[in-house]
Amino acid sequence: MEINYHEYLREKMMPHIWCSGCTHGIVTKALLRAIHKAGLNKDKVVVISGIGCASRMPGYLDFNTLHTTHGRALAFATGIKLARPDLHVIVVAGDGDAVAIGGNHFIHACNRNIDITLIVLNNNIYGMTGGQRSPTTFEGDISSTSVYGSIGQPIDVVNLALGAGATFVARSTSYHVQQLESYIYSGIIHKGFAVIDAISACYTAYGRRNKQKYKSVVDMLDYMKANAINISAAKEKGQAELKGKILVGIFRDIVEPEYCEEYAKMVERIKNKK
Amino acid sequence: MEINYHEYLREKMMPHIWCSGCTHGIVTKALLRAIHKAGLNKDKVVVISGIGCASRMPGYLDFNTLHTTHGRALAFATGIKLARPDLHVIVVAGDGDAVAIGGNHFIHACNRNIDITLIVLNNNIYGMTGGQRSPTTFEGDISSTSVYGSIGQPIDVVNLALGAGATFVARSTSYHVQQLESYIYSGIIHKGFAVIDAISACYTAYGRRNKQKYKSVVDMLDYMKANAINISAAKEKGQAELKGKILVGIFRDIVEPEYCEEYAKMVERIKNKK
Amino acid sequence: MSFRYEIRLSGSGGQGLILLGIILGETAAIYEGKNAVQSQSYGPEARGGMSKSDVIISDSEIDYPKAYNVDFLLTLTQQSFDKYTQEVKKGATVLYDSTLVHTTREGDYRLIGLPLNDTAIKDIGKSMVINIVSLGAIIKLSNIVKVENAEKALLKRVPRGTEELNKKAFYAGVNLVEKL
């Protein structure tokens, strides 16, 4: 059955606080469709976030929702999941939340392969605090703390997740709504830790400051449309050709022992010994 | 000229606190030889550590030495390097220090490509605090907080560094002293962030608890000897064959813009504009 | 005794009320040797929603930096009219935008409606400059700073290339009052 968003929203909290054109809302809807498709029981879904514009999402959703501290959502989620492995635990985080202050929990959640789905609403900026540079801000781009252009290569969320050992890793964009939905869906049904790097657009705090690239919020979506390239297609291109491109696709999808299950097995082992 | 270790030691602090057979001392000597070979001026060398047995190293070395808080050495080092780019900044850290509590600084130092050399004295355990599980403890191994066997795959320091974008990444062991020295040397002369995963042995807090693997501290070194395999050789082997092996070698050595230099260039750019 | 003149600028985010406050304050503080304080309240996210900016002008030390005995109130939305007219001083001036505020209420204050927004759109061609139109009107109505000083402050603050546009908007505001 097709989704009725209203069933998943806390309507009295709407309209949400996001700016006009902020694509965090697009990702939210993709998440809801994925949850709907997976047929999860709302009482068993927990959505957890840190602090930031992206992290305001759970407040609008009619699940068990937890808005924690900046960067720490995955650690809270780990406690919840281990305490109640039957719950579906989904974490949503901004790029700052996920890989700046939250970087340590990010890599350890990847390594632990605990059955949590993380969606990084990656808009390459600190939206909530007014547009400071984030670790995913592109080299040369202007932000309120990189007025002369950001120094250095941005962190690649996908590579980081791969390096840290995540078992499901994918990327899509707010433009590619159906692809995004399907990756989130795959992440949710994946047994183990899943990371979806969801490219999002913040015109207010980022686009506006980089007019040479984006004249409007629509330009930011157009940019995604024009520059997304699937990893299979990318394989045939050279380094130079891929410069500035957004690689999308499923980068890894493997089955490895999941943390809570391993814990349960350990308990069984001990019991049997006794 | 061959090294005279005495020139680099604070002899009145000796003997050091490390246990008999603790290979942190072996890594220390490899580091000193590498520094010696690189011909660095002692006044310009800064050695920084966090907290742990490994982190006690700087206290014995006749450089500018800084013993900081657990996990934070790289962040202190970043401040020092950016304030005085002419200094040679070397960070030494235990596995817990570097990739447990210090994981966030680790990935960001990698990403930033700041000209610091990090040596991870990776003994797969929290030595200082008496043998608790570390993120690099092997699956199934016993520690004081994994009495039923450690759950899950250990973090691979090299993969993590690669995923985070480090520009020089190598691994060697305390057994392979000359190789270790040469990697550290390469890391020091590398312009950018360099990570050397130096496999170390802690019998007191780790080996002793895993007698099925190690009957003595010598067994731990023998294990390194027997199981180290160079990445070029490893390429020809299958997954199964590589199980339990220690991959050694230089995993990445590329030149990318270094953070302090980029900062200096930015300053130049601004000046020229004015 | 010394004087303390409180101006409250209210409306919605995006109407440029903070810049308006800054220019008012700067005029008084830098070009007229007075003291001035400007402050604003932020919503949870500092974007959209209600916006409020207070400016206090005085010839002596300003202690409390927020308006609490408002002498002059600008309201550019219905919501802000409803909320803030309740809190003005007896005899205060209340200036509202005559198209954006539909329902007004009389009180112990001097009520003045001006087509600030329409002027910005029609005369200048940019609703964005409603704040600068308002600046002109406020100064002309309150006489709290001199028009020529405000012009100086204004021209220093606005982005290069927009000086003429803003000057035009400013005097459009001044004229609205002169025509009253």
Next chain:
Amino acid sequence: MSFRYEIRLSGSGGQGLILLGIILGETAAIYEGKNAVQSQSYGPEARGGMSKSDVIISDSEIDYPKAYNVDFLLTLTQQSFDKYTQEVKKGATVLYDSTLVHTTREGDYRLIGLPLNDTAIKDIGKSMVINIVSLGAIIKLSNIVKVENAEKALLKRVPRGTEELNKKAFYAGVNLVEKL
């Protein structure tokens, strides 16, 4: 009035003084219904170096948990002999290992040297059990707990399979004193 008996066990890390203290305390606390407190001081790294373990035994509440009026001192190294004999109570018993401690000093205490280490090595074949040999000697010398209770406590604490060995060491210590 109630009694408070303070035992200080000193030597170097690796001599098993903490386990010795625990068995002493457990004997008193669990098998004899007395109160007991055991504590130890750690070096910066809890490995190697000087080691000290205090046991207080009393028939009533024990307030201060550390020894400060030592009734019985065991010293298994020269360094610990030198340091801790200075801090014992008048009339205390000082037991030292007659091969590990070369230079002794007389004082207001009863000084007893026994070949604890040699006994461990020669009679039992393991220098590791010096602590258990000492346990026997301490109990026989101090009479603070009963030998049979200490045996019970001992056998519960040591790893399975080593019971006989430890029992042998324990009675070797008891015998050293009986032979005095």
Next chain:
Amino acid sequence: MGDIKKEVKGNIVTYEDGKTKIIINNRWCKGCEYCVVYCPKKVLTMERSKPIVVNLGECTRCMLCELRCPDFAIEVFKMEEKETR
């Protein structure tokens, strides 16, 4: 295909032609224009910062406008399916 009915209830505007129904929530809509820009059939246009339906007959019910609306403000229904989805 059928008359186009437009119904306004407070902030909610409904367009319907028997085949397709489009509901726009003007309280939630923030006027980003995505729905208008990315509609392949130019069914929508902006009017006073909100989208209006100008070409309902052309609508292929591709759902792209709904999928890309960040504000849950536009919904498209296929009338032949059970309406209460």
Next chain:
Amino acid sequence: MGDIKKEVKGNIVTYEDGKTKIIINNRWCKGCEYCVVYCPKKVLTMERSKPIVVNLGECTRCMLCELRCPDFAIEVFKMEEKETR
């Protein structure tokens, strides 16, 4: 090749045969046995938890004992080179 001289100064024991000099610092040495175990020529052996030189003539000055000593407690010198390195 020359007589083997052994000199003891406090905790420092020096062995020398004109070709090779080995210095062992017994205060720093913690008796891990690495030097003994990994000497390819069995030049060293353990005695009362410390290494002693028993076969200096066999020493190839490969330096492995020194390289692997974690405690800076054993040093090997080639006498033909300048001794104070």
Next chain:
Amino acid sequence: MADIRFIQGNEACALGALYAGCRFFAGYPITPSSEIAEMLSEELPLVGGAFIQMEDEIGAMAATIGASIAGRKSMTATSGPGMSLKLENLGYACITEIPCVIVNVQRGGPSTGLPTSPAQADIMQARWGTHGDHPIIAVCPSSVSEMFTETVRAFNLAEMFRTPVIVLSDEIIGHMREKIIIPEEGTIEIVNRKKPVCKPDEYKPFKGEEDGVPPMANFGEGYRYHITGLSHNEEGFPIQSGELVHKMNLRMHEKIYRNLDKIIKNEIYMCDDADVIIFAIGGAARSSKGAIRHLREEGIKAGLYRPLTIWPFPEETLLKACGKAKDVLVVEMNLGQMIFEVKRVLSPAGVRVEGMFDSSGEPFTPLAVANRVKEIIKR
């Protein structure tokens, strides 16, 4: 048969937690607290609980709170450096009213300080460490038995008042071994959080009942609600209204400060006839009791006031017990912290308050304390 053991304070703490129903522990090792984690890593799996060693103390605190939200009684343990790191999320537990227990086995500071030596220099930190106004409960055991019973009490208070509770111990108490009789099940009452009885759509997760404490639904039990660290209304959603924010803050404050009778606990030892009373907690209280033994032997009328609840500060009971003493000596293993509170309470009553402070990492001997008392009463 009675379960008598001779164990460390830290082990007793772990056993107390299990007794209280703790079924989740998230930690990060640190001396001198690690034994708590170690014991629970072994025991929790045996009773259907979960243990996890997190990547750092921040994560450990977060996971502890998370598990409690999911319905498990949960705990974390640490020492100074780790405590400093837990503070941000401790404040989160305060504002979201999530019950949990944090053990701080104090060691020498500041910074890494003296990792293996005792101190009591985190007392004020326990009260004021995290930013913003927040109430806190902190209990301080002084024996191995109390490591057990106070941990149980900490869980009970946490559940009763929906609040984090700190067990403020020190290296002396944590590491020493003592006899302890493990109480049988049922001997000590165990408190569990109030559950909502209303229908899910009527549930107001942050509306206090008469005692100021809202009932708490666990996640996954059908009450889908929102928890945020932003100032929020009774439904749990963020608000800007200053009035409501202040009201909510006050309620959280008052749920503690209006229920002091259920929270405050003291040992008042030989104070009735005392001329001089020692105020001390934890390890220092043991030294002080030893001192009193000596002093009484010498005929000096000394007593001990030992709070087992240090936060909220026992103002009333302290004033009642000590308000008439001539001298009060505050004995602390730090450079002076509780003395500020004691002075505030007792100075206006005319009591002379003096301090005995030390940060050497070595416990006070009873004789040293006794001597100090004698000095004071001589004045």
Next chain:
Amino acid sequence: MADIRFIQGNEACALGALYAGCRFFAGYPITPSSEIAEMLSEELPLVGGAFIQMEDEIGAMAATIGASIAGRKSMTATSGPGMSLKLENLGYACITEIPCVIVNVQRGGPSTGLPTSPAQADIMQARWGTHGDHPIIAVCPSSVSEMFTETVRAFNLAEMFRTPVIVLSDEIIGHMREKIIIPEEGTIEIVNRKKPVCKPDEYKPFKGEEDGVPPMANFGEGYRYHITGLSHNEEGFPIQSGELVHKMNLRMHEKIYRNLDKIIKNEIYMCDDADVIIFAIGGAARSSKGAIRHLREEGIKAGLYRPLTIWPFPEETLLKACGKAKDVLVVEMNLGQMIFEVKRVLSPAGVRVEGMFDSSGEPFTPLAVANRVKEIIKR
């Protein structure tokens, strides 16, 4: 010509830092402090300084200390949640005696609280937040000009005493715009850390001189020495000797507490004849001054005691200035923090101390404060 500007308090703070010689800033954005970082990210590269946005506040504090060790005057800025995270490394700066400045622009707490509203609820945290005994200096500006001058003073005190100094501001002061005259170079004296004059091998980096403060060599200047967060001796190496540890801790304490004359600063406004004195800092002090204006107009003799140094607490000057008043009203934008200190100092002198507290995130109006004063004096 005088450099007159109409700028935000946060901007004035950044300019004050530059004036004081700050050449390094490491930060992590957080409302309402971010403007400080933003301005310095723009200005520092122009004056040969460095700005870096770190991965989190812990790293920002660490980098700030690191840069100071390398010889740069350095600063970081944050608000409550970030402050809580900086605490562990703040303690490190204390024990290693590294000069640096930490700005906390206070907002509503606890936890995320009210991110865009003012509060003054981190006052006690500034004193006691990090674990272990440590002295701290905290200054509290109350105007845009003071954001400048107090930042300069913070750097001077940091350099003079080899200690971290906290600038404790609040959202009101940080975000409001006011006229400020930027002083010319040389107008305000700038203090730089004492350098060692001895030979490198004689250098004892932690041996206090007469004032208790050791000279400080920067890394890379030929004095190769060791810095550790463990308790250490004068050479900087870890020690176990309790006596030496305590001595070192005492020295660090006393270098602050024996130099109060150089540290304490107050505004004492209309207190001479006052019957009732308001005690307040920062934004609340502005409300209080407004109240006094009203009260004086009505003939009520009210005054203001406004500490610009809140830590160490100005006990002596407070007692001198207010010891004879009948009433003191402590006005705080929190649920009561400084009042504990004020009571401790003034209650024994018989002064009636009352508090006016609010955590709504809305500043007190002068009228509300004036009314409260009238209530009090009526009693």
